[in-house]
Amino acid sequence: MTKILEAKERNVNDIKGYLHPLVKEWFFSKFADFSLTQKYGVPAIWERQDIIISAPTGGTKTLTAFLSILNYLVMLAEKNELEERVYAVYTSPLKALSNDIHKNLEEPLAEIQALAKSKGIKLQDIRVGLRTGDTTASERARMLRKSPHILISTPESLAIILTTTKFIEKMWGVEFCVVDEIHSLDNKRGTYLSLTLERLNEVSKIWPTKIGLSATVEPLDEVAQYLVGESDDRSVAIARVPLDKKIDVQVLTPVKDLIYGEDIGVNTYSLIDKLIKEHKTTLIFTNTRSATERVVSHLKDKFPTEYGDDNIAAHHSSLSKAHRFRIEENLRAGKLKVVVCSTSLELGIDIGFIDLVIMLGSPKSSSRALQRLGRAGHQLHNVAKGRFIVNDRDDLVECSVIQKEMIERKINKIRFPINCLDVLSQQIYGMAIYKIWDIDELFNLIKKSYCYKNLRKADFLDVIAYLSGDYELEKSFVYGKIWYDPVTKQIGKKGKLARVLYLTNIGTIPEESFITVKIAPSGESIGAIDESFMERMKKGDVFVLGGSKYVYRFTRGMNLYVNSAENRTPTIPSWFSEQLPLAFDSALEIIRFRTLMKDKLKAGMKVEEVLEFIKEYLYVSESTAKSIYEYFNEQHKFFEIPDAKTILVEEYRGEKHYLLFHSMYGRRVNDVLSRAIAFLVGKAGERDIEVGINDNGFYLAGEKMNLEKALKNLEPDDLEKILKEAIEKTDVLARRFRHCASRALMILRNYKGQTKSVGKQQMKSHYLYHAVKKITGEFPILREARREVLDDLMDLPNAKNILTWIKEGKIKWKIASRPIPSPFASNLILQGQSDLIRIEDKQQFLKRLHELHMKSIGQDE
């Protein structure tokens, strides 16, 4: 087991004692004193202690990481001992790094060099090399000729470097490795990096001291182990820098009455405009790329004299790198009054002085909210000012509760995906490219990664089998990517294109692009949607875009053609499944609040007293408290407030026969509960069941639904089995399989210069999905897709906890038939279909419809 230590704040003289005179003089010419973060980090790093440094944004983390490294390199440079090799690797999930690095590395280096010159000290040149996906071929070649001493990379570019034999020659003595923004790596990119770090450990003859930089997250023990991996001879120190940044947050409602009040849209923009004017520079978070575009264009349209291209800009990941770079530059230079982004400016590139952060819609977790807020008042001692602007009453309650968590410093937990077989496939392929491996050597290396410490040998061998063209793949003309010789137990690459294919298809982020939506047949453009949203749709589906409803007609190239469909109910949700889910901890916090409110309203507490309670408990204004009170009071009078002890279910017959569940557990848990219950209900009635899911609950719709009977069969211990069966035929599994297949290089995004058109993508991945299923239902990449759905997309463990509480009688179901849905259920029913649980056989369905149809046309005639 890796040892975990606690880092301590150190004496200033300790640090001073370590610093080279030049570095010391430079430092104190810039700063009055060491920051608290530096007192925790700098000496430990100098002593080569692996360390994770957790501090809020603006806590001088980057310089903390680099100070000891610079110090070491200056020492060598003065003695003329600096060699032609890489001493330190820095990696960050952000691509737009160059500016930060310039500020934190190149500037100090230049200044130290100048200082040395002024003193007549001869100092070797210390070089910094930037290698990201955007680095040009000539820059790369230059790096090979003259090795950088500090290499700046992304997780992907670092992996590529580690397959380049010539570059590996420069990496034999990497003494430091900085991993920035670790808190944002709780996804497959993080899993991927954990293996890349092991590859670095293997290539370097010297142990690279790991320095992890993180915003405030929990659980830090796990994050620390992630950083250094799993081995008895490894240890890591945790530095919890006790910095408390002051925050000033408020929840604002654009209109007094969120239901019957004035136009919410118009008033939201007036409110945004007012806030922007009151501040110097404002940063707005919208959660999605399309919302980002919408906010910018509406502000320009509504206030043409106030906002133009010179002072407002959109920033999201679909924009070109050059474009984003220009916006960041203008922001730093103070040229922009307001920047609107999706989530893209959440992470720590320096964006200059921001005095207000607006969050349009819920950030879905307190840690994310704190991260966003941290972008305001970047210098440590300024107060970070943030405003939530809510768009409906559920959003109002959610943002208020998240605000409470922020103020009370309740931090949500993160979790790294583990044992991912798709990421493993890509990495093994990459490893096979630069040398021939012994299979046990390979397995042992992989097991040292935190994310694969419990990897089963059988799973590993299945991945090797897939990669080497086993599973009868070779027979059917799908050639292997590696060779494996069971006699010599050796593994190596196959084919001349291996390196090129690896380079052009590396990465773990599913590629998503924008689809333009146009009116048919005129071709008038009305907006854009994400590709994954489009993938969910079939012809004839109704969806919401920019507040209007449209029906999907057909696609041509990268365009989706639609007609207006104002009178129809949406058949798919306005959010898509990849949107941020509400954190489980925050969801429970909302339930706690609901329970308190229920008790007060039931006890007949006076309005003023309830308002006082809300104001104090949620730290909100009088008017916000009033809106919340009204919402809860309506629900209380009309039906009942769902609380911690009851899951209310409303049965309602509208356009469809609905069961509406008030399961306030966040979407990841509701994903599990809804599908398991739908599966059991569907089985009993032999019908397909439609499910719609959001963070506050879910609905089922269909024929012959007998809920009581289904709930009796819902045992916590059977949940995983039920769910595996329930997702087998769903779109969500097929879609996730496509992502996994792409990561495992079964689908090549870049193949002989081919690009892929939209409409056919979905069809092709379905085809691949069925073809693979035919070979074996236990194909490793298929197993990975199932794991990803259950553990990463959904939250099986917490769903199981809920069922256990139900079994123990801590939570009870309460089912009631309702003439119309209650206020708390109104958003749910507008949700639209998220998935379909397929039960009824295709042939059975045909016979049934045939009988119905013949009866109906018989009556006609």
Place this chain on the structure above:
Amino acid sequence: MSKYQFISKSVFFPEQGILAIGDLHLGYEEMFRVKGYSIPKQQIIDTIEDLNKIIKEIEKENKKLKKIVFMGDLKHFFSFQRSEGTDLLDIYSFLSNIISEDNIILIKGNHDTFELVGRPMHDYWIEDGICFTHGHKLFPEIFGKEVKTIVMSHIHPSVTLHDSQRIKKESYKCFLFGKWKKKEVIIVPSFLRSVEGSDLISGSYDEDFFIVPERELEKFDVYVIGEKILNFGRLKKLISSQD
């Protein structure tokens, strides 16, 4: 009137002993591989298996198979693709024990821009009052006096049906049968197993490139292919009931 029977997704004329097989689109799967999707080879295996089943069914009914007409679009790629030729040769070699090569008739479809294996391809084939043509192009001869029945393919007819709450939707291949220009017309579905075809109900086939106009097609009867062939009546009524 020519006697005909639907067998699975093909149509058989027992008196003439002619079997008509819809569009094969042999390179369909290869297209995925060309685009970088690692897909195992399945299509040719499925195609031969399905052909075999149909032939067995004819034998079981003690009827004589004399000729097989492939209705066009044997190829999927518009350009040259070696694998499609190899696939077609596999079909020929499978059929070699059943009928002679002269009795395999290839109709030219819009995808058939190359002669695949050096066998002649016909714009149409007329025999004993039955005319076989792909349907993307109009040839005056198909309306000849002697012709009573025209068999076409090209539009890959299928229907997507949903229940009254619009919760479940499924697609099925189907035949269309009706009268047009005083001829009996049969439209056969595609033979490709993995794709049902173009939905007639939402009108997603490309009507501009089919010789029978849409308003005429609406008068045709729909025969949906399930375990059995089910007559769903007029297409127009089916469209309005599903709307």
